[in-house]
Amino acid sequence: MKKLISEQLVEYLENRDTKYVFGLCGHTVIAMLDALEKSEKLKYISVRHEQIASTAADGYARATGKASVVMCHLGPGLTNATTGVANAQADSIPMVVIAGDVPSYYFGKHPHQEVNLHADGSQYEIYRPFVKRAFRIDTPELFPEILDRAFRLAESGRPGPVLISVPMDMFSRELDTRFFERVQNNNLKTIRPSLERETAKKIAKLLVEAERPVIHVGGGVILSKATEELKELVEYLDIPVSRTLMGQGALSDRHPLMLGMTGFWGTDFINDKTSNADVILGLGTRFAEADSSSWYKGVTFNEDNTKFIQIDIAEEEVGRNYPLEIGAVADIKLALQEILKAVKEISGPIERKGLKEEIAKFKHDFKEANKKIENDLRFPMTPQKILKDVREVLPEDAIICTDVGWNKNGVGQQFDIVNPGTIIHPGGFATMGFGSAALLGVKLAKPDKKVITLIGDGGFGTNPSVLACAKEYNIPVVWVVMNNYAFGTIAGLEKSHYNHNFGTVFKIDGEPYNPEWADIAKGYGIKAKKVKSAEEFKEAFEEALNSNEPYLLDVPMENIPVPTDGIWNINDIYTPKDNVFEGHLMSGEATRSSHVSTD
Known part of the structure; x- marks a missing residue:
């Protein structure tokens, strides 16, 4: 019996117990959308930017431990998704990206949006540096085997993303069902090695x-x-x-x-x-x-x-x-x-x-040293005060997605995480905008958990259309925008070395500027509040957390540094030291006090 490849692909995903496909439409994947529309088991999550799709899929995979699925269009669709896919690679997160491509019989003729500068039909080459394997479907009969290999590769060894580039005509071709039936009998797990x-x-x-x-x-x-x-x-x-x-x-x-x-x-x-x-x-x-x-x-x-x-x-x-x-x-x-x-x-x-x-004394002394600033009621709020209030309200089994800056580095240093899997950082790539999209996938994977992001205004501003996705699919998450009107980490780094913050702070006519994030959220139909005082935040956060609908809090925050006792070589590049050459000590010993704060 023959069936459309797009329909058999959806059936394959259903048999793998895949629950969601994250993506954005394009003319190359309409046949796939048609097959998804007919599915009763597989839900398609449509976003407004492909980086949101790949980042939400990243969050979903971290929360489930299974490969997530991204679907995107060729050309700009594929390139828009790159950052989220590369972030997944850097943090060893399993993902399968199914990307539409130009018709197989038009390779090299420069059909609409084809990437072919160095080779015909070569869009999949874009992903080679950061996926475990980049496949292109040239033969319909091999599609099932490649699909099966892609998932196994994504989840085995060091996990990571895999790309399958699918010429759009392949989705619409009929294929004998025996080819997909053969891989359905394949054991989905690969045994991992132990120690001798x-x-x-x-x-x-x-x-x-x-x-x-x-x-x-x-x-x-x-x-x-x-x-x-x-x-x-x-x-x-x-x-x-x-x-x-x-x-x-x-x-x-x-x-x-x-x-x-x-x-x-x-x-x-x-x-x-x-x-x-x-x-x-x-x-x-x-x-x-x-x-x-x-x-x-x-x-x-x-x-x-x-x-x-x-x-x-x-x-x-x-x-x-x-x-x-x-x-x-x-x-x-x-x-x-x-x-x-x-x-x-x-x-x-x-x-x-x-x-x-000895460890208990260190922890006690460290917390005591922070008490004054984390209880300070000045406004804009101190980041320490924000973290303290969040920790007091948030259940210990809730899941936090961080982003870049205080919300990542400060949380890593000062915010107690008790249960494994309840903190999700963008580590290797440190991608701005990660937290605001990743929490969507996390919440879909863990609907019974409270899910929030702690994110800077710079990070949130990279892709605020995450709000549309949350509203459209009623994904009840909370964005806490820690708003210091700057790319705060880089502003601090630049100020430390060059005594200015050119290009790193947001101003109009010398005054701090940002979009009114709460108003923007309301425009998307999202509940939102701009915090007006330090005393107000804790109650507002509790309200947002218990609202059981998407909610954004805009929290003005002072840009003060995360304490840093270690060393980062970039500081010695900006301000060279006589005893350091290209990351090596030439004489003496490194002293931790030689660092310059970067937040």
């Missing part, structure tokens, strides 16, 4: 015998759902845990062994613990620049003091930035299970005298 027994024993021995061990965790722990195994190991061996921004939530920020975030937005206490560790077990982390203080020796990490162990699902990340005592490619959850077995064979529980008390 001997490797687990070596790692266990190093951890048990270490005097000053630290477990350093990244987003890979959360992606592999290894949080319970991590908790059991650290409590059994009484090992302190440091984390990256993306590792927030892998172990509760209130756990007595959780140190906090390392690197540039870390603190001296945390960076001292990691730089003086004799053994560090890195789990699901790339030891990236911000988390490692630009790899300056002795600031956050120090290979002269430390034996590094690194476990990651992506072999290309193992040993990239630090010399390793042991490097292993494995799923973090399975690896920790093996390490736990090996540890229990060679040692009973370990207690490190005074460690928990």
